[in-house]
Amino acid sequence: MSGRCSSHPVGVAGRPGSRIHRLDPRAKVLGLVGVTVVAVSTPVRLWPVWLACAVALGLVARAAGVGPRLVWRRSRAVLPLVLLVAVLVPFFRHGGTTWSLGPLTVSREGLEVLAGVAAKATLGTISAVLLGATTSFPDVLRALEALRVPRLVTLIAGFTYRYLFVIADEVRRMRAALQARGYRPRHALQAAAVGRVATALFLRSYGRGERVYLAMVARGYAGTMPQLSTLAFRRADALFLGGLAAALLAVRVGLEVAA
Secondary structure, three states: OOOOOOOOOOOOOOOOOOHHHHOOHHHHHHHHHHHHHHHHOOOHHHOHHHHHHHHHHHHHHHHHOOOHHHHHHHHOOOHHHHHHHHHOHHHHOOOOOEEEEOOEEEEHHHHHHHHHHHHHHHHHHHHHHHHHHHOOHHHHHHHHHHOOOOHHHHHHHHHHHHHHHHHHHHHHHHHHHHHHOOOOOOOHHHHHHHHHHHHHHHHHHHHHHHHHHHHHHHOOOOOOOOOOOOOOOOHHHHHHHHHHHHHHHHHHHHHHHHO
8 A cells, every 4th residue: 555645554653644754655765764874873972963863853753743652652662672771881881981880880981882872773763663654564665676675675574564464363363262261371381372372373374375375376476566556756755855865964074074
């Protein structure tokens, strides 16, 4: 399903009719991945670049109608874990001035690493969330194919996306069957049924995958999916991509020269 449609594809949020949502998916992939690359490649001494990236992402989110609550809800599965690991770095990384916190010692270099990891992980996660909120997953795959990403990668990602929901439904049915039979594990020895369920799920998924593939081959599948519409890179897409690149590169180059 195309992200330009009036319908609301799975995962798309905010205002589906906004200018950001209507952009060509290639422009959004290149633009938001570009923000991530700029943020990740920026050293701590050029930290104002991170502020510029945050402002750019904030403007994109505002134009798309994607609020902070949605961004947090989608990023909280990954970002807190990364930050939790990063918090431990200052206690193990040595270099520069050190400060004592009871039995622990914190180094200046460790704090800089923490700041860098936190900023880069946050900006990269928000970029991915905005891409997912403004572009349907099939359109992201189409953009990756148009950008010459290896076909094997896009095929695996596409089939995983399409059949993840089927597998999830199968898990729900098997869980309901266990509950209907009174399965209520009270100790570790009773959890053996979960292993048998996982084995059955793998075999069923493998068998269904074989049947689906044979059915697709019988219908003329040759490695590509038919598309109902073609991608068109318009003036608005060029302005979006060029504006992001010009603003962030100007800040980055200007700070490099000033330093």
